[in-house]
Amino acid sequence: MASPILVTGGTGTLGRLVVPRLRDAGCEVRVLSRRSHEGAEGVEVATGDLATGEGIQTAVEGTEVIVHLAGTSKGDEVKARHLVRAASRAGARHLVYISVAGADRIPVVSGIDRAMFGYFASKLAAEKTIADSGLPWTTLRATQFHDGILLTVRQLSRLPVLLVPAGWRFQPVDAAEVAARLVELALGAPAGLVPDLGGPRVYEMAALVRSYLRARGKRRPILPVWLPGKAARAFRAGANLAPDRAVGRRTWEDFLAERVSAPSGS
Numbered sequence: 141m142a143s144p145i146l147v148t149g150g151t152g153t154l155g156r157l158v159v160p161r162l163r164d165a166g167c168e169v170r171v172l173s174r175r176s177h178e179g180a181e182g183v184e185v186a187t188g189d190l191a192t193g194e195g196i197q198t199a200v201e202g203t204e205v206i207v208h209l210a211g212t213s214k215g216d217e218v219k220a221r222h223l224v225r226a227a228s229r230a231g232a233r234h235l236v237y238i239s240v241a242g243a244d245r246i247p248v249v250s251g252i253d254r255a256m257f258g259y260f261a262s263k264l265a266a267e268k269t270i271a272d273s274g275l276p277w278t279t280l281r282a283t284q285f286h287d288g289i290l291l292t293v294r295q296l297s298r299l300p301v302l303l304v305p306a307g308w309r310f311q312p313v314d315a316a317e318v319a320a321r322l323v324e325l326a327l328g329a330p331a332g333l334v335p336d337l338g339g340p341r342v343y344e345m346a347a348l349v350r351s352y353l354r355a356r357g358k359r360r361p362i363l364p365v366w367l368p369g370k371a372a373r374a375f376r377a378g379a380n381l382a383p384d385r386a387v388g389r390r391t392w393e394d395f396l397a398e399r400v401s402a403p404s405g406s
């Protein structure tokens with residue numbers, strides 16, 4: 141029987157879309173999670189914590205292909221180190237990683253940069269750890285998922301006046317399209333850094349916020365705020381975008397129409 145594909149982050153937004161696609165492709169899957177979960181047909185669960193390394197060696201044993209999706213806003217470089225160490229010992233033959241568009245273009249230099257954009261630095265450091273690991277690897281950088289943008293605009297819209305970073309733009313992509321591409325990569329040969337996957341359109345952040353408010357039937361003033369630091373400047377210059385790779389199909393409007401509606405009576 142073929143060895144299971146290990147999916148770290150298999151319980152997350154992206155991972156929950158990757159796992160069934162791997163199953164549809166006929167793969168056995170092992171999901172890594174910090175908590176124990178019920179398995180399902182063809183899906184077993186391994187418990188472990190990539191931040192500490194606990195349980196990771198056992199989780200990778202017997203797997204040849206690893207799809208590494210686990211991530212948080214901080215410390216992904218540490219998670220990658222623990223995974224790479226265990227995967228090397230286990231003799232894995234392909235490590236597929238999801239990173240973020242602009243990881244190599246957002247300069248995280250000052251304390252302010254680090255506080256707001258440390259995520260990009262940690263994704264880049266994780267990429268390097270994987271590329272230097274000696275393991276065969278593939279890394280895909282994607283722009284922000286619709287779900288992540290929705291979370292951000294929801295949080296912003298809790299305030300009576302919405303403070304929106306001036307000049308920032310986003311290119312939201314559908315997580316299901318990223319999942320499909322990752323499955324294709326996991327089933328293929330190690331390919332190194334592959335072309336970015338970006339959403340179909342670039343939007344001003346204020347436009348994303350306005351469309352959300354409209355969908356919710358709300359009206360709020362939007363106040364542009366100028367954020368300091370080199371990383372914020374790089375964002376204003378579009379370093380987080382992948383306009384040449386606008387290959388995603390599902391638009392923000394399609395996503396909003398499906399996921400957000402005005403409360404009844406509004």
Ligand SMILES: NC(=O)c1ccc[n+]([C@@H]2O[C@H](COP(=O)([O-])OP(=O)(O)OC[C@H]3O[C@@H](n4cnc5c(N)ncnc54)[C@H](OP(=O)(O)O)[C@@H]3O)[C@@H](O)[C@H]2O)c1
Nearest residue numbers: 149151152153154173174189190191209210211284285288
């Ligand atoms: N969201 C975006 O816009 C975006 C864009 C580009 C790239 N990405 C990358 O895509 C990946 C998935 O993002 P997502 O939005 O699906 O994330 P998510 O929904 O927040 O899920 C995070 C996943 O990471 C796992 N995880 C977190 N810390 C862990 C740890 N210490 N040990 C083991 N597992 C851990 C969680 O598993 P448990 O809670 O079950 O332990 C969960 O499955 C991340 O690497 C992210 O950087 C995201």
